[in-house]
Amino acid sequence: MKQLRVQDLAFAFHPDRPVLRDVSFAVGANEVVYVLGPNGCGKSTLFNCLSGVYAPQGGRVLLDGADLTHMAARRRAHHIGLVPQNHAAAFAYSARDMVLMGRAPHLGLFETPGRTDCEAADAALAAVGLSHLAERPFNELSGGERRLVTIARGLAQESDVLLLDEPDAYLDPKNQHLVQETIVTLARQGRAFLISSHSPNNALLYGDRVLLLEGGRVAAAGPPDAVLTAETLSAAYGAALEIIYVSHNGAQQARAVLPVRSLHSLSSPANPHNPTCAPGIRHLVG
């Protein structure tokens, strides 16, 4: 069982303006952990520190006791991978060639990808439903398709832990679902995923645990049900948010996070398609 343990991580671009302070948490194998928090709370910086893009100025990143921050890049890439947020390539590589680059840690300095690597790349492309675009130039794909290709590259890397920086951005509802179902399936096979997102609903639906960042610190951590309450969410985002409980066709209740304004419009008599909804604790901030 691989476990990622982050201890007292600290990072700052300028000494007097820390981006991350005393960040500690753990992610076990089989786990899907969502990192939530407002814009600028340090989610991307956290991922960059974990994956070795930035060197943390304090604390440790341990994988089964081995410190990732002092590890050779190639060995580290076996343990931890990153699917970055924005993506463009200088040259118009095909989608398959882009995914193939995820195999870099598995290849020696003078090696080129072989049959197993190509199979892994094709399997990863199939997992995100893009096999039909394998030969298309990456730069001609839509934003969402590029996202899926980069996610496939992360999957092809087959690292113990994969960090995904806002994988749901740019994706339509079907592909959001597809990607997150794939992630949950892979997690159950022994891999770990750390996902930053601006969608608390995705965390509620697919997350095993949630890490709420605020101002570079961990504001709350735990199972989604415990962390994602109207109080903590409203306080973290500085906006009035409400949890609603929806029962669909009499089945068990699902929970969803909504901004208060849409809640008003839902419950107003002017809306004839009013679903059965029972508002939770109303706690308005600001």
Add this chain to the structure above:
Amino acid sequence: MTWPSLPRTRPRSAVEALAALRETRNDGRLRFWVLLALPIPLAVVALALGRYEISPGAVLQTLGHALAGQPAATAAETLVLQVRLPRILAALLIGAALGGSGAAFQGIFKNPLVDSNILGVTSGAGFGAALALLLTGSLPLASAAAFVCGLAAVLLAHLGARAHGGSHTLMLTLSGILVGSFFAALTSLVKILADPLSELPAITFWLLGGLSDATWHDLPLLFLVTGLGGALLFALRWQLNVLSLGDREAATLGLNTRQMKLLVVGVAALLTAAAVAVGGVIGWVGLVIPHAGRLLVGPDHRRLLPASLSLGAAFLLVIDTLARAALPREVPLGVFTGIVGVPVLFALLRRSRTGAGWAE
């Protein structure tokens, strides 16, 4: 009774038909191998061409004799073996060195607009040669000085970038431009100091580039550097793909970007310096060839790098043969590559909208 409707597979336009044909043609594999073999027949043809024409059959016969260890028997054989062959080999090696290092530089700097001169190699080499010509007037010394000063320029550019916070690509580019300008200024100073009747023409002629003085003596070092450097870049061809994603992504994919970049830049600079030392300042090849390669075999460096080596060799051989045999007076190579290179680049840029292998 109704007929089953036939599937409509007719392509909508001629362009699509061509694209479909291109895909079915074994993934462009044939074209790739033809491209790699291209310099060989071209070399045989080039050996036959010149003021004194020799048939390609006689050329092959001469080469066969030479390989069998027989000395040149006729004036024609001497001409082929002692005059044309070293020059043609030099053109092939220099073209391969410039094309290959151009592809490597463009990949590393993830910028399709850089060439072998990005880090000041050519300017440094030019200064070295000019200084040696001013002080000694010796051509072999000029070559050696060009080689040393070309590498010194890259080292300066690298140190300058390191002093300003690491191996950042933008810093390295800026540092390279500064070093290049510095050496260009020094070269101008040397030209001012040179005797306008004897030394200045020699310097100017050297700076314009050319292979008319190429002999067997120039080849061992050029062959060694181009062979080893080209082999090393070829071995790293797939890593160039990953490096071209940029430092951050390459690092998360497990590459030691600092070491890799140092290695590739070092090898590419060595190739350029060796080429400039023998052929003088020959522009455009390092810039144009990788673009042509991308149009023909795509942006994947696994194919682009060998294609650039081969295409560079073929291009410079054709240009040098034209300069040598087609015109009544020999035109300096550096001038000719510019005159041919600019229209070629324009033609490529026109095609870039329909997918030249780089992003806008």
